[in-house]
Amino acid sequence: SSPQDQYEMYSVEMEKQGNGAMDVKIKKKKTNKAAKKKEKLESMKKEMDVVSGGSRTGVALAGEILLRDGPNELKPPKGTPEYVKFARQLAGGLQCLMWVAAAICLIAFGIQCGQGDLTSADNLYLAIALIAVVVVTGCFGYYQEFKSTNIIASFKNLVPQQATVIRDGDKFQINANQLVVGDLVEIKGGDRVPADIRIITAQGCKVDNSSLTGESEPQTRAPECTHESPLETRNIAFFSTMCLEGTATGIIVNTGDRTIIGRIASLASGVENEKTPIAIEIEHFVDIIAGLAIFFGGTFFVVAMVIGYPFLKAMVFFMAIVVAYVPEGLLATVTVCLSLTAKRLARKNCVVKNLEAVETLGSTSVICSDKTGTLTQNRMTVSHLWFDNQIHTADTTEDQSGQSFDQSSETWRALCKIVSLCNRAFFKSGQDNVPVPKRIVIGDASETALLKFSEITLGNVMEYRERCKKACEIPFNSTNKFQLSIHELEDPRDPRYLLVMKGAPERILERCATIMIKGQELPLDEQWKEAFQTAYMDLGGLGERVLGFCHLYLDPGQFPRGFAFDTEDMNFPTSGLCFAGLISMIDPPRATVPDAVMKCRTAGIRVIMVTGDHPITAKAIAASVGIISEGSETVEDIAARMRIPVEQVNKEARACVVNGGQLKDMETEELVEILKMHPEMVFARTSPQQKLIIVESCQKLGAIVAVTGDGVNDSPALKKADIGVAMGIAGSDAAKNAADMILLDDNFASIVTGVEQGRLIFDNLKKSIAYTLTKNIPELTPYLIYITVSVPLPLGCITILFIELCTDIFPSVSLAYEKAESDIMHLKPRNPRRDRLVNEALAVYSYFQIGAIQSFAGFTDYFTAMAQEGWFPLLCVGLRAQWENDHLQDLQDSYGQEWTFGQRLYQEYTCYTVFFISIEMCQISDVLIRKTRRLSVFQQGFFRNKILVIAIVFQLCLGCFLCYCPGMPNIFNFMPIRFQWWLVPLPYGILIFVYDEIRKLGVRRHPGSWWDKELYY
Amino acid sequence: MARGKAKEGDGNWKKFIWNSEKKEFLGRTGGSWFKILLFYLIFYGCLAGIFIGTIQVMLLTISEYEPKYQDRVAPPGLTVVPQVLKTEVSFSISDPKTYEEYVEGLNRFLKNYDNSQQTDEMIFDDCPEKPHDYITRGAFNNAQGQKKVCRFRREWLENCSGILDSSYGYKDGKPCVVVKLNRILGFKPKPPLNDSLPPEMMGKYNPYVLPVHCFPKKEEDVDKIGTVEYYGLGGYAGFPLQYYPYYGKLLQPKYLQPLMAVQFTNLTYDTEVRVECKVYGENIHYSDKDRFQGRFEVKFDIKSS
Secondary structure (H helix, E strand, C coil), X not given: CCHHHHCCCEEEEEEECCCCCEEEEEEECCCCCCHHHHHHHHHHHHHHHHHHCXXXXXXXXXXXXXXXXXXXXXXXCCCCCHHHHHHHHHCCHHHHHHHHHHHHHHHHHHHHHHCCCCCCHHHHHHHHHHHHHHHHXXXXXXXXXHHHHHHHHCCCCCCCCEEEEEECCEEXXXXXXXXXXXXXXXXXXXXXXXXXXXXXXXXXXXXXXXXHHCCCCCEEECCCCCCCCCCCCCCEECCCCEXXXXXXXXXXXXXXXHCHHHHHHHHHHCCCCCCCHHHHHHHHHHHHHHHHHHHHHHHHHHHHHHHCCCHHHHHXXXXXXXXXXXXXXXXXXXXXXXXXXXXXXXXXXXXECCCCHHHHHHHCCEEEECCCCCCECCCCEEEEEEECCEEEECCCCCCCCCCCCCCCCHHHHHHHHHHHHCCCCEECCCCCCCCHHHCCEECCHHHHHHHHXXXXXXXXXXXXXXXXXXXXXXXXXXXXXXXXXXXXXXXXXXXXXXXXXXXXXXXXXXCEEEEEECCEEEECCHHHHHHHHHHHHHHHHCCCEEEEEEEEEECCCCCCCCCCCCCCCCCCCCCCEEEEEEEEEECCECCCHHHHHHHHHHCCCEEEEECCCCHHHHHHHHHHHCCCCCCCCCXXXXXXXXXXXXXXCCCCCCEEEEEHHHHHCCCHHHHHHHHHXXXXXXXXXXXXXXXXXXHHHHHHCCCCEEEEEXXXXXXXXXXXXXXXXXXXXXXXXXXXXXXXXXXXXXCHHHHHHHHHHHHHHHHHHHHHHHHXXXXXXXXXXXXXXXXXXXXXXXXCHHHHHHHHHHHCHHHHHHHHHCCCCCCHHHCCCCCCCCCCCCCHHHHHHHHHHHHHHHHHHHHHHHHHHHHHHCCCHHHHCCCHHHHCCCCCCCEECCCCCEECHHHHHHHXXXXXXXXXXXXXXXXXXXXXXXXXXXXXXXXHCCCCCHHHHHHHHHHHHHHHHHHHCCCHHHHHCCCCCCCHHHHCCHHHHHHHHHHHHHHHHHHHHCCCCHHHHHHCC | CHHHHHHHHHHHHHHHHEECCCCEECCEEHHHHHHHHHHHHHHHHHHHHHHHHHHHHHHHCCCCCCCCCCCCCCCCEEEEECCCHHHEEEXXXXXXXXXXXXXXXXXXXXXXXXXXXXCCCCCEECCCCCCCCCCCCCCCCCCXXXXXXXXXCHHHHHHHCCCCCCCCCHHHCCCEEEEEECCCECCCCCCCCHHHCCHHHHHHCCCCEEEEEEEECCHHHHHHHCCEEEECHHHCCEEEHHHCCECHHHXXXXXXXXXXXXXXXXXXXXXXXXXXXXXXXXXXXXXXCCCCECEEEEEEEEECC
């Protein structure tokens, strides 16, 4: 039955609904015409009318039409304008807060300036710093985005496609994008169809429509119109499909975006990308932070007003609290961490388009994978042979590293001769130095497989064919279902001719009278026939394509040298031949795939195969790569084993093979049910549109779905998936555009690497964020104490910005290099609703425990520095008003010494610096404890993460530089401080370390306990 | 989808605050709240203990009598009395109310220098009435109890003492300001080397006096400033060394730092005159950032009517 009968065409309509969700409607196109379809058809007919009106385009007219229609190429999806992208970077949640803070600073500056205040320059300074921070981080984010867009641009084909066009009766080779409607073009095997064309002449023309419809069988193209639907009629070849063999000429009916492919591509590009889980996480988290910042700021604004500060002062407090509480460096840290992982992945052949996709891969719980090319090597390979009543296994590995079979038998030699001679495929010349599996072959897939097989086992086949001259040949056709050729023998003294034949096994067997066993020709009796049947069934059951081989030495008396063989009359025997054996071929799985699938399985990820191939083949490949595990049975298997009808099987089957036909009749709920019931699923004979339904159903189960695809028609599914993975080699541009990630080597195992990296980065981001959040508390508390207790300000805003954006960035990024604590590929994928990036425990532990200890460290150092310079702690309380009075030039300290305002200001800067150093010292301890969340740091190793060690040294050097570089006091308010003030926070650093080790010990020792629940983040 | 979520979220909010099914307040049951609060009570208790402990230990290492470091307070500032907003002395001769504030400030400040305040022989000491070298009184501790303090007679300030003229010259348009060097514990100011002084001060040079000199801030104000009279111990325009070093609030609670007064007797009226006064010494420094270190600036704006 032709594929058209099994497939129904679906139209996919996607609408973006107001709430951002994508609604996908799949409509079955009924044969009785829907109005819309009719309209389309009409327009298509009209276009054809224009053409059949006889106006072949001339060069001049072509130019006009080109002007009217534009070049014949798919317009790249409309990107957001660059300035909008940049503006978006400046308008995030935190950025807006910073703008507000900067505005408050400017207003404060304006007012104070108006009052002639001497210290008001500080506010201007801070406003500029805040704006700079927003702009710089914005530029950074923009640059990252720009870089990843560039990666995609580099994928675009740089070499323009050429097409042969006939204009004004002359043939031209022109760039395909210059073609216009009405052009007459020629295509031949190996060409890409340059536009949608209506065939007017064809010789054995076959096209591969798989990227459009998903049908993997080559389709004949001929001038006759066989169907009303343009998608199904045989006389239209579609833009960007491949012409496999034959030649054809045709008239262009559609160009560029008006082609069928163009329409599908624009359909997919109109769909907004689904938000990645990490984007949702970060947004969620930023909202909370911004909310808390405003809440804190607002509360203390009110408190300050109640205490009796002037309005302006209270506004400045609000601003300062926002600056202190917002983790300015966090977004940059996250971006850098993600892009580091993206870089690491790129080295492993995964190019990530969208940075956030890195993490999505880590939370993936279902992978819907293609078969061809992704799981398999995408080349037919001889896998089994049956001769001497025995099944032999051939080496199917990519690099021929596997075991070979026993090649000593006479039968093998005979079989080998047939394989080499009865074969029309040949190597392209000039490839002698290329390893056999990589050589380019002209010929169809199975002949290529056989040629390569014999080349590997025998050696130089082409030369062997030269020696055995071909006398005549009948190529394969679908009526005969065999291929035959007659050759002279290698030995010139032997006058016999050798007839060799291959074809469908049952047809070959019909024509045989004898069978060769161990070199002996034995009569082909019932016993041997049964043996043949068994072998044929066995091989067929493996999902392999089986061919039979036989030969006959022609009687030299009847067929002397030079006998004129006539292929039309068949004046030679075609029956009573000698059966040599069976050879089966398969597109073998890639060597790395079974391991990768196994890894997925241990990692709790379901791998679902979705393929257009036959169910049997699909199942066989699924079984061989482990998607259907050993011992799993489908309902059909159980039925066959227990010899009962399928309906009576009531045992639950682990595995399930669903084909497109069944899927078509299923309700969505039913499909969801099936997905729930059977952990091991294979979808065969599916159209790419059905892939979309499968993806949706998986998402309904709450899974994060990764989809691989290469065809144009996969692009909606790739978009719909949480992460779309396109194939770098086989993938079409439309698929690459729709995908979030591109596998450069088309290899499934690369996805698993991606999953591992994704999980690692999720863990490490957690650590980075925990590290970054911690210091917000010691930055915030100085203000709170300053406002409520009125001590001289312990930490200034500029200093806070230095902590956030200067010293602490490198250590927080270095946590991205941390190795996994445990075998992350043995854990279940995270549940996006339960396992948040920033959970309550993380925030509470960072803020109220480690952050609190850091605050105490800062205040200890602050009071030490104050006391040692003459201001005892109790004197400090309530001192603020006098301290900040710039007319008071003789304020007495605890010893009765008199301080000018300038001296007090420098003392305040000293406090800033001391507090800064305290936070830095504690953050060093913090970065060490953040290396692990569960294991002891001693188990993880202090120096394994070299980058982290370098980061700590860097942080210390930067701290020293800020403190001791001349000129700092007046530029950035850092003072050179005494060495012992570096040491004051040390005990607190040690306390942080010891406390966290105790926490981890408790978490490890008592899983599930109160301690674990409250303190494990 | 997003909308649905928000609605769900609304319901969740109420449920989050008080979940009647599980008897949870803000996501925790009473027992759970008790446990977590107890944990934090202990946690913060310990932290506060450690904090207070370390602060106490730190305070133990600090002497009550002598600051550990004087990184920021030295060299000393030079302060002017009356202390006025924006260091601007602006008044009208005819209206006593306009200078009342300055007179009050001076009165308040000089009260400690009244003779009646310096009667206690246990505390006060008659130091030489001529400039003299430093008088050191032992180590910076209370092994010998409190340290004695040199007397400083208010009348040494002559016209600016407030004894002869209770308006300190303000009613005649000849304003006085009193100048003091900020107290710094243990600080021994060193008089300047002879050749580093401005020539006009050379005449009054004394090796035991830290001289003070006032001059117009701007060159063009030279004629507006008129005559400047300096009053101080022994008639020297400066701070005599026998009052140094200072032993701190605990050892010398009644310490009187040496004063000197400056009277501008012939200021140009009805215009702004900016005057800078500087103290000179080997260990006195000036800073661009701190305009009160070793010097100060006063702006006079006297209205004649």
